[in-house]
Amino acid sequence: xxxxxxxxxxxxxxPQAVNGTKSTPKQEFWRKFKKQxxxxxxxxxxxxxxxxxxxxxxxxxxxxxxxDYDHILEGPSAAHWAGTDAYGRxxxxxxxxxxxxxxxxxxxxxxxxxxxxxxxxxxxGYYGKWIDNLIMRFCDILFAFPGILLAIGIIAILGxxxxxxxxxxxxxxxxxxxRIVRSSTLQVKxxxxxxxxxxxxxxxxxxxWKHIFPGTLSSIIVNFTMRLGxxxxxxxxxxxxxxxxxxxxxxxxxxxxxxxxYLNNAPHVTFFPGLAIFLTVLxxxxxxxxxxxxxxxxxxx
Amino acid sequence: xxxxxxxxxxxxxxxPKNKGLFGGKKFFVKAxxxxxxTIKKGETLGLVGESGCGKSTTGRMLMRLLDPTEGQILFExxxxxxxxxxxIRDIRKEFQMVFQDPYASLNPRMKVSDIIAEPLIVHGYPxxxxxxxxxxxxxxxxxxxxHADRFPHEFSGGQRQRIGIAxxxxxxxxxxxxxxxVSALDVSxxxxxxxxxxxxxxxxxxxxxxxxxxxxxxxxxSDRVGVMYLxxxxxxxxxxxxxKEPLHPYTKALLSAVPVPNxxxxxxxxxxxxxxxxxSNPPSGxxxxxxxPFAMEECKKVVPQxxxxxxxxxxSCHLY
Numbered sequence: 001x002x003x004x005x006x007x008x009x010x011x012x013x014x015p016q017a018v019n020g021t022k023s024t025p026k027q028e029f030w031r032k033f034k035k036q037x038x039x040x041x042x043x044x045x046x047x048x049x050x051x052x053x054x055x056x057x058x059x060x061x062x063x064x065x066x067x068d069y070d071h072i073l074e075g076p077s078a079a080h081w082a083g084t085d086a087y088g089r090x091x092x093x094x095x096x097x098x099x100x101x102x103x104x105x106x107x108x109x110x111x112x113x114x115x116x117x118x119x120x121x122x123x124x125g126y127y128g129k130w131i132d133n134l135i136m137r138f139c140d141i142l143f144a145f146p147g148i149l150l151a152i153g154i155i156a157i158l159g160x161x162x163x164x165x166x167x168x169x170x171x172x173x174x175x176x177x178x179r180i181v182r183s184s185t186l187q188v189k190x191x192x193x194x195x196x197x198x199x200x201x202x203x204x205x206x207x208x209w210k211h212i213f214p215g216t217l218s219s220i221i222v223n224f225t226m227r228l229g230x231x232x233x234x235x236x237x238x239x240x241x242x243x244x245x246x247x248x249x250x251x252x253x254x255x256x257x258x259x260x261x262y263l264n265n266a267p268h269v270t271f272f273p274g275l276a277i278f279l280t281v282l283x284x285x286x287x288x289x290x291x292x293x294x295x296x297x298x299x300x301x
Numbered sequence: 302x303x304x305x306x307x308x309x310x311x312x313x314x315x316x317p318k319n320k321g322l323f324g325g326k327k328f329f330v331k332a333x334x335x336x337x338x339t340i341k342k343g344e345t346l347g348l349v350g351e352s353g354c355g356k357s358t359t360g361r362m363l364m365r366l367l368d369p370t371e372g373q374i375l376f377e378x379x380x381x382x383x384x385x386x387x388x389i390r391d392i393r394k395e396f397q398m399v400f401q402d403p404y405a406s407l408n409p410r411m412k413v414s415d416i417i418a419e420p421l422i423v424h425g426y427p428x429x430x431x432x433x434x435x436x437x438x439x440x441x442x443x444x445x446x447x448h449a450d451r452f453p454h455e456f457s458g459g460q461r462q463r464i465g466i467a468x469x470x471x472x473x474x475x476x477x478x479x480x481x482x483v484s485a486l487d488v489s490x491x492x493x494x495x496x497x498x499x500x501x502x503x504x505x506x507x508x509x510x511x512x513x514x515x516x517x518x519x520x521x522x523s524d525r526v527g528v529m530y531l532x533x534x535x536x537x538x539x540x541x542x543x544x545k546e547p548l549h550p551y552t553k554a555l556l557s558a559v560p561v562p563n564x565x566x567x568x569x570x571x572x573x574x575x576x577x578x579x580x581s582n583p584p585s586g587x588x589x590x591x592x593x594p595f596a597m598e599e600c601k602k603v604v605p606q607x608x609x610x611x612x613x614x615x616x617s618c619h620l621y
Contacts, residue, residue: 192405199364200420200468201393210419214410 032294039290045283053100062090064097064250073266082272086262091255091269095276098250102280105162105244106231109169114224116170117177122208122216124178125185136182139175147172151234155243162235162251165244169231180223181216188215218295222288229284236277252277304378305339306476306508307363312336312372312382314358318581330581332358334532335372337607340476345502345509347523347540349516349555351577355532356512357401360478363510364398365389376476394424396476397469402485403461407453413439413464414449420471438467441504443497459490463497470501478510483518495522516559520544525613528552531580531588534607538614548616550593587619595620 034040057064062080068088075083082092124135142150154168188194189212197207236253238244245251247258252273259269313336315329333355340346348356361367363374365381374382381392397420400406407416417435426434436446442463453461462482469477479498483491499522501507513519519526520540527537528551536549547553554571561568573592578584584591590600597619605617 192400192402193408195366196398196400196406196465196468197408197419199366199393199398200423200472201390202419202423203390206423210411211408 029294033290036290036293038286039293042283042286042290045279046287049099049103049280049283052096053103056096056099060090060093060096062093064094065089065248066093073262073269075266075268083266083268085255085259085269086266091272094250094255095252095273098252098255098273099276101162101245101249101251102232102235102277105166105235106169106228109166109235110173110224110227110231112166112170113173113227114177114220117174117179118181118213118216118220120174120178121181122185122213125182126189126204126208126212132182135178139178142172142175145172147230148234148237151238152241152243155238160243160246162239162245162249165235165238168238169234173227173231176227177220177223180219184216184219185212188212191215222292222295225284225291226288229281229288232277232284233281306342306377307340307510308373308375308378309339309359309363310337310373310375312359312362312374313370314355314362314367315370328581331532331583332580333362333369334580334583336529336532336534337372338527338534338537340508340510342475342508343502343506344524345511345522347511347513347519347526348529349513349519349526350529352514353577353580354529355580356514356529357480359529360398360480360510360512364396364478365393366398391424394420394472395474396478397472397474399462399465399469399477399479399482401481403458403465404485406465407461409453411452412449413451413453413456416453416464417449417467417471420468424472426472434471435467438471441470441501442467443493457490458486459493462486462490462494466494466497466501470505473505474507476508476510478512480512481514482511484513484515491518492521498522516555528555531578531583533588533617534615535589535618536614536616537607538616542611542614548610548614548621549589549618550595550620551589587617 033043066089068084070088071080071084072086072088073084074080074088077083080090080092082090082095085091085094120135120139124132145153150172151165151168154171155164158164158167194207194211197211202210235244236251236256239251239253240257242257245254247254255273256270256277259266259273262269312333313331314333315331317327318330336355336359338346348359350356358367362369362382365374365384369382372382373380376392376395379392381389384392411419414432414435417438418431421431421434435449439446439448444460444463444467448456448460453464456464462485466482482498483494486494495518498509498511502509509522511519511522523540525537525539526543527534528543528549529535530551536543536547536552538548543552544556547556550571551573554573557568557570571594575592578588578591584601586602587593587596587600587605590596593600599619603619605619607615607617608621610616610621
């Protein structure tokens with residue numbers, strides 16, 4: 001380099017910019033997410049749960065309503081991995097079959113709740129003024145009730161049954177999503193690119209769906225996962241109380257309730273459905289935590 | 302004489318601010334206080350001033366992103382300041398804006414082609430011609446057609462600002478409000494963008510309202526320059542007039558602060574003392590009297606009006 005003249009240096013082509021220094025948001029997300037071992041394990045468990053939810057009934061060694069009065073309240077054995085209940089039904093098979101029910105109920109109810117809450121939150125945050133006040137005060141009213149009490153109240157009106165559990169859970173998920181989406185909406189609304197879109201002459205509907213909604217999506221996804229765990233727990237609680245799934249169905253909460261009378265001499269009847277609920281809720285919460293840490297731009301490495 | 306493209310009359314913007322727990326006493330931040338100017342078709346009006354003097358607020362009101370508290374904005378003779386959001390939407394294609402921060406003004410989740418196509422979609426440009434138009438626009442602003450499929454974060458500041466300019470040009474506007482379009486860029490890139498804006502002006506017969514705090518940038522691009530201080534225009538003149546013989550003491554002080562690339566040149570510098578007063582409680586009379594080296598008794602009491610001293614040279618100062 002030393003003998004090069006200035007003119008030569010200038011005539012040298014500039015070094016090419018190194019490509020790939022800036023990763024796409026997706027790569028960035030994965031880089032952050034895979035660092036969290038707990039969340040990764042939880043995510044893996046969640047994936048298995050969903051697979052079981054789909055294929056569970058086909059791989060279960062026994063049917064959900066296969067009575068066997070020769071083997072009642074038996075503890076775990078090679079034939080019955082989690083033992084049998086008071087009617088001789090295989091608990092392990094019932095848990096496998098019940099996975100679909102629990103996941104379906106929680107997914108559907110949280111989905112309905114998030115759709116409602118997102119729409120309300122977007123409207124509330126974007127338009128502000130009286131409509132914001134109206135929606136947020138309505139949410140405050142719903143917030144004033146403890147979740148499970150509100151769900152019981154709704155079921156008292158609609159009557160017991162799994163369908164009504166879905167409605168009850170989705171109703172009390174609405175204000176939670178509404179509030180979270182509203183706060184992200186306020187944030188995104190204040191950005192220059194939203195102002196730029198406004199200056200172009202775009203209609204509010206376009207600004208909300210094309211610009212603001214994608215900006216709130218990450219917080220919606222995080223909360224969706226977190227709420228799934230709570231929804232499973234609430235659905236199980238309601239079924240335990242006899243307000244949700246009715247006894248013959250292999251719903252985890254209903255199974256817990258069915259084993260209650262034999263708690264002293266056959267604890268496995270309640271233990272295994274309880275364990276299933278516990279692990280599932282824990283996995284969804286840990287997974288949600290991991291997603292939050294990976295998606296939150298404020299948390300840097 | 303041809304009617305001006307834009308006519309701003311006595312424009313005011315007061316931001317209300319509540320004081321006290323119960324908001325009992327209301328006072329106002331006078332961001333823009335009685336500003337009037339006109340912009341002719343095809344010319345560039347530069348607005349300069351310190352930060353907080355209301356130049357961006359003026360630009361945003363012109364874009365109808367903010368509603369004026371008082372006053373009128375006439376665009377091609379039609380009043381646009383009293384139209385509501387729905388009525389203004391269709392006229393918006395006539396005036397577009399280039400923003401200060403090229404990193405914040407582009408949606409990071411959208412492809413460049415979608416960003417530039419957005420005004421086309423909003424204003425009903427035929428769907429089949431959109432792609433062609435986007436590619437054409439990219440080439441007009443000095444980018445390549447293959448950039449269309451990339452995301453904003455893959456570009457440098459100068460390139461992003463070019464994307465912002467392409468977006469503003471998409472619907473063939475007559476007026477472009479450029480709010481400090483180069484102040485976030487490196488000096489070497491600044492001149493590229495300024496020259497691009499000049500070339501585009503010639504090619505598409507554009508009219509600019511160019512907002513900046515850098516006097517040399519404004520000198521380069523403007524035909525006329527308005528100097529703002531605390532929400533008011535203190536001097537408004539043709540570029541050559543203003544730079545050769547500034548009249549208002551504030552303009553003189555500003556111009557004397559522009560660095561000259563000659564270390565041996567001796568020149569008189571006017572150094573202003575004190576800080577810029579708060580626009581929520583501006584000084585009485587001439588708002589500049591607290592810092593003006595030539596302040597007289599009259600300046601504290603009487604608000605000076607914008608007067609035409611010589612040909613198209615307006616000053617609001619009691620000295621003249």
